[in-house]
Ligand SMILES: *[C@@H]1O[C@H](CO)[C@@H](O)[C@H](O)[C@H]1NC(C)=O
């Protein structure tokens with residue numbers, strides 16, 4: 001096989017594997033959606049969203065969520081807890097093991113202690129954060145936080161709401177678990193002045209662009225307390241991109257700024273150990289447009305690949321849940337506004353539903369006045385042939401969507417094996 005052909009085949013395989021993993025991803029669950037089918041838990045569901053635990057639940061496998069009906073919410077509904085405290089309390093209701101109703105009633109020793117997400121969060125000292133599950137005579141099952149006061153009455157199992165065997169169980173309990181440690185007041189995060197934060201380190205020019213666009217600024221500013229990861233291009237990158245930026249329409253300018261903001265908190269640790277696709281604030285604000293990119297990592301380097309260009313994270317400006325700000329080497333260019341780098345465009349894919357989407361996405365967006373063909377600058381932005389090929393290879397075994405990192409490692413391993421097998425066959 002000549003080199004060019006080999007290159008194409010490899011890329012095609014990478015595309016196939018990515019598509020396969022994305023299909024698996026689609027079967028992941030969405031706790032918000034599951035509970036929305038049961039209006040009697042709407043208050044609990046709303047709190048899972050407000051505390052951003054819904055996303056954490058969706059990313060996990062082998063988990064049990066203990067929910068409480070609206071009428072039983074008690075102090076949880078009274079509104080005297082701050083959001084960070086509520087988060088701790090709800091974390092206590094998320095057990096990091098699978099307890100379907102059947103397993104619950106078959107507990108071998110009659111009782112067991114399960115670790116909760118509160119215990120895993122590191123905020124729970126000692127053995128607090130464990131939940132005792134006890135099976136009583138007559139079959140009643142009760143749940144008690146390890147640190148509950150002796151006077152606290154346990155919460156009883158009411159019924160199973162949803163079970164996806166060995167992945168997710170949603171059980172209704174009679175009332176919220178009582179845990180002094182989880183209920184302890186947590187100081188709300190100190191207010192952050194975004195402009196000041198960005199200006200102080202690396203990203204003064206980008207801060208200026210945000211400040212000059214009031215709608216964009218208020219959107220990003222309003223997201224920062226609920227989970228935000230902002231990738232800010234360093235000053236030199238903004239300077240280099242300015243001619244192209246000025247060429248964009250007002251809508252394009254707003255979109256490309258929002259494109260740098262991901263509405264979820266990702267610690268650097270998480271970015272370094274996982275790869276996948278992220279949606280951005282532009283995804284949410286521009287109808288029917290994707291505006292996503294791939295986060296990849298190679299040892300300690302995190303890169304963002306838009307398929308037009310690739311930027312690397314060079315420094316952490318802030319990494320403190322719920323806000324992370326990372327300085328990046330380049331201004332991210334979305335495929336919705338700029339021409340996809342020839343080199344990274346997918347090879348003609350095998351027939352299948354993916355094909356059409358890919359084709360559509362490679363067309364320049366209609367909103368763009370500046371969808372100019374690749375010029376010198378973007379050519380310089382594109383990885384060269386060899387590294388693009390590397391990137392395509394790496395994209396094979398690892399990718400999964402960030403929203404469902406916890407997909408059984410077996411899936412990834414199987415895909416990697418398949419990829420290896422195909423390679424041996426074809427190359
Ligand atoms: C989960 O479902 C809710 C309600 O249907 C929806 O608003 C939300 O976007 C979904 N989340 C994800 C990650 O798909």
Ligand SMILES: *[C@@H]1O[C@H](CO)[C@@H](O)[C@H](O)[C@H]1NC(C)=O
Pocket residue numbers: 111113132144145146147148
């Ligand atoms: C939980 O179980 C452990 C061990 O079975 C026991 O020592 C502890 O007292 C229990 N705590 C509560 C609050 O029931």
Ligand SMILES: *[C@@H]1O[C@H](CO)[C@@H](O)[C@H](O)[C@H]1NC(C)=O
Pocket residue numbers: 193194195196
């Ligand atoms: C944030 O900081 C900038 C620059 O230091 C300042 O101009 C602005 O007034 C501050 N905003 C608030 C709300 O304090």
Ligand SMILES: *[C@@H]1O[C@H](CO)[C@@H](O)[C@H](O)[C@H]1NC(C)=O
Pocket residue numbers: 191192218221222225
């Ligand atoms: C940004 O958000 C903070 C709250 O975190 C608020 O106090 C401030 O007024 C907001 N600034 C602007 C310009 O909207």
Ligand SMILES: *[C@@H]1O[C@H](CO)[C@@H](O)[C@H](O)[C@H]1NC(C)=O
Pocket residue numbers: 243244247369370371372
């Ligand atoms: C700006 O847009 C015009 C018209 O589409 C194009 O010819 C020109 O190359 C663009 N300039 C830059 C710097 O992208």
